[in-house]
């Protein structure tokens with residue numbers, strides 16, 4: 001079986017791998033043969049569940065608490081992943097937060113938190129991980145289709161952070177191209193996770209496919225971008241949203 005796996009011998013780190021899309025990505029990377037380290041901030045039990053799922057695939061997994069708003073924690077997570085798993089080939093930067101609020105309702109604290117986790121944390125995670133990536137390394141960010149289909153009430157800060165990721169990826173792709181490392185961004189639409197539970201059904205009518213996404217569908221795209229098959233793609237943002245952004 002192992003020869004069918006796309007990522008045998010590879011090591012990945014998933015920032016925000018305890019729940020939702022990040023956990024699905026971590027499980028899928030393990031299914032493809034990778035050992036996987038993951039970070040979490042608030043849900044150690046969910047992180048432990050995901051590690052068990054990685055181990056059930058016959059791979060090595062470990063979880064480390066690392067707040068993506070904390071630069072030191074981000075760098076420590078990368079150092080620990082390399083120390084425990086021996087190398088680093090794939091970095092998935094998924095950790096992100098959604099806070100909705102009208103213009104006047106957004107506090108300075110919320111603004112800073114979203115920028116720190118969704119933008120600064122993404123940059124610092126890539127910066128720290130890229131120092132270890134070999135030729136053929138893969139950087140994958142999880143943005144959002146709100147970067148291209150914006151204009152929802154209360155979404156200005158969130159959409160701004162995800163648009164920043166899409167642009168960031170282009171510059172980093174050029175910076176890392178001489179080393180043969182690709183950098184791409186996945187832009188999901190509404191996907192059933194804790195982040196969207198409770199308000200996702202009202203969005204369905206505006207989705208041409210008339211359903212929300214499953215985290216495993218996003219994970220499938222992560223697996224493709226992590227594999228050798230995607231080697232000619234870099235700097236791209238790929239929207240996966242049931243046609244919502246059309």
Ligand SMILES: NC(=O)c1ccc[n+]([C@@H]2O[C@H](COP(=O)([O-])OP(=O)(O)OC[C@H]3O[C@@H](n4cnc5c(N)ncnc54)[C@H](OP(=O)(O)O)[C@@H]3O)[C@@H](O)[C@H]2O)c1
Pocket residue numbers: 015016017018019020021022023039040041042043044046066067068069094095096097098117142143144145187188189190191192193194195196
């Ligand atoms: N779900 C959607 O519809 C959707 C659509 C477009 C884009 N996205 C993006 O996809 C990514 C994942 O979303 P999701 O729906 O899977 O969210 P989720 O269910 O809320 O899970 C968020 C994940 O990120 C981690 N995380 C959150 N803040 C963190 C921090 N400060 N430091 C480290 N880790 C942190 C969480 O860790 P803990 O478990 O420890 O809290 C968890 O693993 C986000 O970037 C989100 O913006 C989601």
